[in-house]
Amino acid sequence: MTEMKTAIGLMSGTSMDGIDVALLRTDGESRVERGPSYYVPFDPQLRDRWKRALAVAKAITERTQRPDDLGASEKILTLCHAAAVKSFLARNDLSPADIDLVGFHGQTVLHRPDEALTVQIGDGPLLAQEIGIDVVYDMRANDMTFGGQGAPLIPVYHAALSANLPRDCKAPVVFVNIGGISNLTFVGTDGTLSAFDSGPGNMLIDQWVEAHGGGAYDKGGRIAASGAVVPALAERYLQSPFFSGNLRRSLDRGDFLPPKAGEASLADGARTLAHVTAAAILKSATHLPEPPKSYVVCGGGRLNDVIMRELTELAARQGATVIAAEVAGFDGGAMEAEAWAYLAVRSLYGLPLTFPGTTGVERPVSGGVLAPAKL
Ligand SMILES: Nc1ncnc2c1ncn2[C@@H]1O[C@H](COP(=O)(O)OP(=O)(O)OP(=O)(O)O)[C@@H](O)[C@H]1O
Numbered sequence: 001m002t003e004m005k006t007a008i009g010l011m012s013g014t015s016m017d018g019i020d021v022a023l024l025r026t027d028g029e030s031r032v033e034r035g036p037s038y039y040v041p042f043d044p045q046l047r048d049r050w051k052r053a054l055a056v057a058k059a060i061t062e063r064t065q066r067p068d069d070l071g072a073s074e075k076i077l078t079l080c081h082a083a084a085v086k087s088f089l090a091r092n093d094l095s096p097a098d099i100d101l102v103g104f105h106g107q108t109v110l111h112r113p114d115e116a117l118t119v120q121i122g123d124g125p126l127l128a129q130e131i132g133i134d135v136v137y138d139m140r141a142n143d144m145t146f147g148g149q150g151a152p153l154i155p156v157y158h159a160a161l162s163a164n165l166p167r168d169c170k171a172p173v174v175f176v177n178i179g180g181i182s183n184l185t186f187v188g189t190d191g192t193l194s195a196f197d198s199g200p201g202n203m204l205i206d207q208w209v210e211a212h213g214g215g216a217y218d219k220g221g222r223i224a225a226s227g228a229v230v231p232a233l234a235e236r237y238l239q240s241p242f243f244s245g246n247l248r249r250s251l252d253r254g255d256f257l258p259p260k261a262g263e264a265s266l267a268d269g270a271r272t273l274a275h276v277t278a279a280a281i282l283k284s285a286t287h288l289p290e291p292p293k294s295y296v297v298c299g300g301g302r303l304n305d306v307i308m309r310e311l312t313e314l315a316a317r318q319g320a321t322v323i324a325a326e327v328a329g330f331d332g333g334a335m336e337a338e339a340w341a342y343l344a345v346r347s348l349y350g351l352p353l354t355f356p357g358t359t360g361v362e363r364p365v366s367g368g369v370l371a372p373a374k375l
């Protein structure tokens, strides 16, 4: 039996909107006690820097390379995470000695699963030194070494949470994470895990509204609510071979691109892309072992009312219900950060992070690199 540990998880996801911080007490197995969470948005200059980092990272052919100013961006990103941990500790009256471990995702700047290449910038040893807490980082690489796609990693945490679902949440249950990219975790009644990325989440909506003067994202889905779906545009996305071809489990930000200027008005574009986000989830769900009865939605997309309404309508046609994570008793905004805390503890104990049914890895494998606070 593993001992309970107190861990902090740090996530800055593909939306590149900010850093989620969450505290968890866990044994890395079935015991999970959720603690406080915190969110630090990136200011616009930093978001521009991460966007440039994505462009620069395209030149990477080997995962340790840091072309151009990518090394400088990695250091800045790491110091942003260090600052987020320090303010989280101060706000919660905690000191580094209260925390056993930090799980650090870093920022994905390149993800090419077909070439077994995934790069998350984030300097684990520097973070450990800055905050005085042991850090587990680089959690995707080992999965790829063993033939996995390096993502999604959250399913093992969804499986742990599934033990505490409310009774009226009928099995089989699927957890849907609508971040920049969306992903699904199916938890079978016998504990079988089946998971994969399911399509674009908010990233196309964010890129579209930002390029057309609508702000960084479509708050509440208000822009989409005043528009109409452009059927030909929606179909173009939904006919992508990603949904029908041999199941590719993980996506990169560049795999789907926003519509071109002039293809729709701001509102119609936002409405169409919200429809695509919801329809892509249902389309991908046809690859699951069984039709789900309940969808539990987490990630920023659960706050877009148009995505949620569409998802609810489309799922109802198949006899399934859709609820936001909060209705199931979870925190839909902090769940990924909690997952990184959970994964860090599993990594410490050498427990598997990924499984053949989640990333396509050849056998269950652990992962992550430990950077001790004191060398
Ligand atoms: N109030 C809101 N209304 C509508 N959309 C929102 C709201 N708040 C956040 N979002 C959307 O959610 C996105 C952030 O979601 P989230 O934090 O889950 O993404 P992420 O951490 O980048 O995820 P991932 O790594 O899974 O891609 C924002 O970019 C925005 O599009």
Ligand SMILES: CC(=O)N[C@H]1[C@@H]2OC[C@@H](O2)[C@@H](O)[C@@H]1O[C@H](C)C(=O)O
Pocket: 013, 014, 108, 111, 118, 150, 151, 152, 153, 154, 155, 179, 180, 181, 182, 183, 197, 250, 251, 336
């Ligand atoms: C390579 C990478 O960073 N992938 C992210 C991304 O964002 C969502 C989806 O694509 C998922 O596969 C993954 O993140 C989640 C948290 C995961 O690994 O479970």
